[in-house]
Amino acid sequence: MNPSRVSPWxxxxxxRPQAKRRLICLPHAGGSASFYRSWCHLLPTDVELIAVQYPGHEDRLAEPMMDEMGPLADKLAWQIRPLLDRPYLLFGHSMGAAVAHEICLRLREQGLRLPERLVVSAREAPCRHRGGGWHLADDEALLEELSRLDEAAAALRTSVEMRALFLPAIRNDYRLIETYRPRAGLPPLPLPISAFIGHADAELSQDEAAAWSGHGDGGFELRGFFGGHFYLRHNSAVVTALLQLMGEPEPA
Incomplete structure (x- = not known):
């Protein structure tokens, strides 16, 4: 089965149809599936990488974007069902971490297979969610904020074409995550959670990341990496090696 043919998502x-495990990854606000493309070459052949493609992003530009967390997570929880035929890890970076958590909540409600581990990257725990208003800012202010978080975003400030292509999706996703209101009072998920942070990430404190410990009852760990909010760009080999170990079954 080629998952890309099963669903446009x-x-x-x-x-890797013979893979024993899957690593399913969700991108950040404004991000696309291709953010994880290079990880294929870093994972062993028994792990199949699946990257989520949000509508209105990259090769789905013609489709309407989704700017509310509830409908997006509902849709993904439905679309992911064919991929639950083998053990998997769920990894989300920044906005993608919140989406991944919401998917897990829905899978639990539906009695479906949960990931072996939820890995949340560069995101505060739902109980510490801050919201925000950058989606209401003008283009220049939003671009300045993006450039502060990610040096790769600087190109958007010098290219009118790139700005027109990418800024609508970025603003849409900022609206989604900034207006997101996590549900309170839910029991922790019956799975382990790992939180990854960049040591120099000014957007996230260690305490905010550590608060994920209250959202799962299968164990928790917090790991830090060199770099800022987009530490993944410079640590892909280390991160994928760690995810590979996390996905391996415990010795008998």
Whole structure:
């Protein structure tokens, strides 16, 4: 089965039908599936990488974007069902971490297979969610904020074409995550959670990341990496090696 053919929501850059496990990754606000493409070459052949492609992003530009967390998580929880035929890890970066958590909540409600581990990257726990108003800012202010978080975003300030292409999706996703209101009072998920942070991430404190410990009852760990909010750009080999170890079954 090629997951990319099962649903337009997923990209599988190197189909591995005999893989024993899957790593399903969700991108950040304004991000696309291709953010994870290079990870295929860093994972062993028994792990199949699946990257989520949000509507209105990259090769789904013609489709309407979704700017509310509830409908997005509902849709993904439905679309992900064919991928639950083998053990998997769920990894989300920044906005993607919140989306991944909401997917897990829905899978639990539906009695479906949960990931072996939820890995949340560069995101405060739902109980510490801050919201925000950057989606209401003018283009220049929003671009300045993006450039502060990610040096790769600087190109948007010098290219009118790139700005027109990418800024609508970025603003849409900022609206989604900034207006998101996590549900309070839910019991913790019956799975382990790992929180990854960049040591120099000015957007996230260690305490905010550590608060994820209250959202799962299968164990928790907090890991830090060199870099800021987009530490993944410079630590992909280390991160994928760690995810590979996390996905391996415990010795008998």
């Amino acid at each position: 997923f990209r599988c850059y190197q189909p």
